[in-house]
Amino acid sequence: MAGFKNRVKEWFENFIPVFGIHTRNQRGGNKMPVGSGVKKKIELWFEAFGHLVYQYRWVSLILMLVLLGGLGTQLPKLTFDTSTEGFYHEEDPALLTYNEFRRQFGRDDLIIVAIEPTDVFNQNFLKKLKAFHKDLEKEVPHIDDIISMVNVRNTRGDEDRLIVGDLLEKWPEDEAALAALRQRVMSNPLYLNRVISEDGRFTTVVIKMNSYTSLGIEADALQGFDEAEPTASDRDSEAVQEKFNMGGEADVSIEESPFLTDKEKSAAVEAVQKVISRYQAPDFKLFCAGSPVVEQVAKQLMMKDQSRFVALVILTIGLCLLVMFRRISGVLLPLLVVACALVSTLGLMAVFKVPIKHPTMVLPSFLLAVGVTASIHILSIFYQSFKKTGDREEAICHALGHSALAIVMTSLTTAAGLASFATAQIAPIADLGVFASIGVMLAMVYTIILLPTFLAITPMRIKGRVGEPSSRTLMDRVLEATADFATSYPKGIIAVSLILLAVSILGASRLTFSHNILTWLPKGIPVRQATVKIDHELKGSVVLEVIVDTKRENGLYEVETLNKLEGLAREIEKINEGDLFVGKATSVVDILKEIHKALNENRPEFYVVPQDSKLIPQEFLLFENSGSDDLEDVVDSQFSQARFTIKVPWLDALRYVPFMDHVESLFQQALGNKATITVTGMMALMGGSVHAAIHSAAVSYVIAGIVITLMMIMMIGSIGLGLISMIPSLLAILLVMNIMVLFGFPFDMFTMLIGSIAVGLAVDNMIHLMHNFRRYYGETNNTRLAFRETFHTAGRALLVATVVLSLSFFIYMFASMNNLFHFGLLTGTAIILALVANFLLAPAFITLINRPALPAEKEVNHHEG
Template structure:
């Protein structure tokens, strides 16, 4: 193989030309690292989808037509909503939000909501609800009763018992100054109805406009939080919930976690390297190599417009921990060579010749575990996959080039203690050899115990559930989590689901037939009783029309749909001419489309999936002959994301299993050995899933990565152990028991250190702000430790069974194949 011979040559060349090697890597790092200023963070639901995804396109089309769907809900609790003092405080809060919140599109509350009433001339007066309150004293109870029972305000702006009043704060759908000028024309103007605009696709939408960036939305949400906090300090009972606030919480968590997890992983690596090699140069060199690799990877993220998300926030710590593994193995073998009085060049070239191919293949298998996630439809998971794979392979290249160069530039010496101790912690090494020996001598017992574990784990695996509950990723006392549940207990209004019906013709919705269908659909939606999702109010233009008709005709609201199409047109015209402000949120300019908003209590995405489907089926049934139905909004994004999560796990795990198995088959040129080597790793992943089921940990956007990461990292130990065992058997003539013992004596201490680094690093995820990432880190750490134990005991047991059953012809074939790999595996 050319590769196996080429790796030592590269090491020798870089040792001979250290400055040129360093300049080459620095040039590459600077070119890629130039993208770092472009790196952003994005935790919105929209970031779940690839550009051009139909679900995302529907949502963006909705935003272009009706504005943002994800809003902030500020809830005011009061014992005296009728008093002038309450309305004064509410108005003051409302105006503060309007004046101080950046990127604001609109604030809607009882202060400015449309109020329709008949006048003495038999016409219609359109004003604002807040105008009903007197300057002093209290609101007329009859008026208050009219407000809290009206479908326009009940459980949308005020609770049915009147104790909670909402302010709905909506951000712009696109940056000010970048909006389509035609879109800024008066709603009722015929000019500029269509401009061919949209959102800039580089920002995730159509052409010509840009949606607000994550930083702008965080400014929006942060200003709302600040104002709410100020009024809370003054004694006003306020709560706040909604998508932008949750996104900001994720954004803050990413900032916190990236810094904390990187620092913790860095400290752990420094300690481990020093304990292992006991020299400063052996600490500094790997850290510099990894730092350059990480800077290049993050720069590529910037160039590729791939932001940090709740998924990729784990990438820095992951690259730190996994990237150091190659340095540990090469440095370990380098110092073994130096103890035999070989010069530095010979030592590093021999180290690369001995384990270069093994390290290359472990890097490839680790990358394959990450690349498995690229098959996912969910963009954060797919991005994490290719970025992690790129980072791992790039760090391997940087290690191969820079390690010999730095060894030449920073010469070191072998200390006396190194000459005296050829293995780390002899007593512990002896214990590891005893465990491996037990696996060789008692393979049936070992595999029987594994079988018992598999059977015992089965109920846990069956209990494992999928989840997309981002609110539950944070501790129970997180303010937004507390506030969201409190608001939903009173008014189910924190999560919106949108249904758009497009009749395809001007004034297509202004017919008795269509309005009747709207009323029927809303009534049906409000009475849906899914097991886990509470449905609140459904609202649309029909609520406005019923109010108008009721006021003008003097009939009860429930009878307020005229059966005369001309009358419907006249009533809408009166509403328009009265200066209505909310109609822009309900219909398009030519009355061909109607928007129905269903307000729901917050729930797990897995529970929203059946609800969303029920809503769509009902809408298709009622509107199928009247227009085209589109279901979109936050619930649609979350429900679709949940389905994608399930698909992503199945496809990515299968991809990882197949690709890694193929690489091992290529490495060893043995189908049997390649497949058998994967068995312990599959079992460990299976046991990890069982642990999730038994502990009640769901498979979510973060924990779905467990299998791919664990499989990609865990197989590294398997490769190194089996490589060593195979060589000792076929080239040194050792028995399996001796081969296992000698391999474990030399390699296991290094594997133990790398395992402890990985497990310790992942356990540092317990410092995260997100409880989901905390649980994920701890479980992954335990999985890595269990994999190491399985490699020590189960791999020798499988090798023992394999050794007994392998035909002589296969052994001769393997012998010949191994002769061709002598330089790659060892001497």
């Protein structure tokens, strides 16, 4: 017990002076702080802390396992969200606007199934289409509506009656009936590029999912009902409706009901794909596309890749550690430590209900690779000291005293670089910034506490004889030659680096941003091919929604407003900018023209907006009384808001931004102050993410640069050296940007992460080099000798850590998705370039700064020779 009190007293006395707080004895001058300088005091504090951990290793182990267990048990609650909406924060105005749109009009992200038969207007095909339609209704859950030629709205007049029914309500029995059907379909403007292609070769089945979730509703709402085999969509719709209509605990307003979950959307898409697989045939070619399908396929590929990559990263790290340490403990202990950090980080995400999204899917592999580097530095010194002295406790304390301070500093800078994304407007980027930085800090805590604990309790033997000097390896000779080269030619190295820096700045200015989930997918994958096919044959698979709000009840009964909407549709449908064209523009006006034509003997010349304002409400009323609820999809109940839908091809979101601005300006010019215009929908979310991502990248890079530079200035204690220390990081990032420009790689949601990751890791290298250089320079007072020793210790660990990190990121080059390939290749390259830049520039700058001392050094070097 007395020994423990002495340990605590030593630990306390070394810790307190670090922060400028002195005990009474210290103020009185009776006791001087142990060591000289803050750095020395912190190192001694870590040594004392090592004694404390060793003495109470089982207590430390239990405490760490309690922390791990508490967070690890939350992992089953972790969820996934790969939707376009998931790119936005819950309070983002764009998402709030889109949510209001969904509450009023339903979803606009449709599942589109295009069918290419031998002949659309053929008895056998129509029968198979009907069976396909019915199976979708029966088997696909969470469906609001399915539209195809089987049930698409057919509005017609019969004497003085308005009849609204299904297109194939009366089945064509002979060739004459089929010919009449063809003529009726191909002459209806509403059908073209909606359920039939302009050339009549393709037809579609359009699937609209429910707006709201049925989770937690279905069991209660359907209890006691024993219906005869309702369809999957019937069950969902009845469940949701029951919850909204029933009293008591089940009574919830639509505004409070949560939207369809990512899991439910996935279930719907998978069910559609399952039905498609049964019907796919040479005479019934099926192409399935739409944003829900693209998102689902992307999620499946990323989850498949991620599970594979975690295993490959662990294998890569294990092999590198085995080569470096040639001990089982040197492999297993770092992996255990970093696994604890990863489990804890993911557990925290589950606690705070933060789902895994597209960019955050790289988090496991990233933390495994980055987290293990701290263990490498500790183990490198521990094994050297353990072999030298044979004293396990002293080896642990020496390793902590030597490396723990640098590990804390590097963890802080890495976390700072990642935390710069915490303010990003793109939600998953912000999530990654927060939890990756937390993960890095957790890895630091586990490394400083749990790794020494493992070293204290793990059976271990000394390799060779105690005190036997280690033989010089090829790695040692290469590192020594690098130190000599960098200190011998400092001016040349710096000059070449500055030239590269200037050229790289010019090249990086040509970098362009991109956001296109479709291009993340392999070219040969069915959904990508289907999207291209549907865009070409049916003129689009993405929609822009424009909400026209007259701000007055029955404002959509006004002839002038309806005429303006019709004119806008004609003008917008003329837009054709190469690959960006408008395939269809629809609104309530189309339904009105359809009604007006039917009420005038189905004569084509009456497919117009009635110019008698008294007719408009009457015709709408007749339509509603016919039993159709289609008006609910395009107007609100007060006839004050109208939905205007514009269909375009799937393109890079960057292309949508000027298009949306142009469309909005057309509406403003046409309607002036008669209505307010709101642009929303899937396209608006995709386009809005471009500006948000560009802004987030710029802000994050600036924040990371400023924060890390200030930290380096404080750590090094010199403004000049602090600024100089950032040059290798900047050079590495700019060189990678030039590689992106050279090979045409996009600057997207994934590659934008490289800068902050690279700058944090590059600065880590500089911190370890400077931390060790100061130690050895104090012993030798010789720049070259100090860097030789630095490269023998820290340099060796940094080289192995860089190999581990770069290989861990290069593994992403085997990904199914192109964006992960680019991310892995470029991040791994940036890490290697950062190490090379640090190994050359750090000694070069320090050699020039210490130039007055060189004569003495030359004499020392001469005697060495």
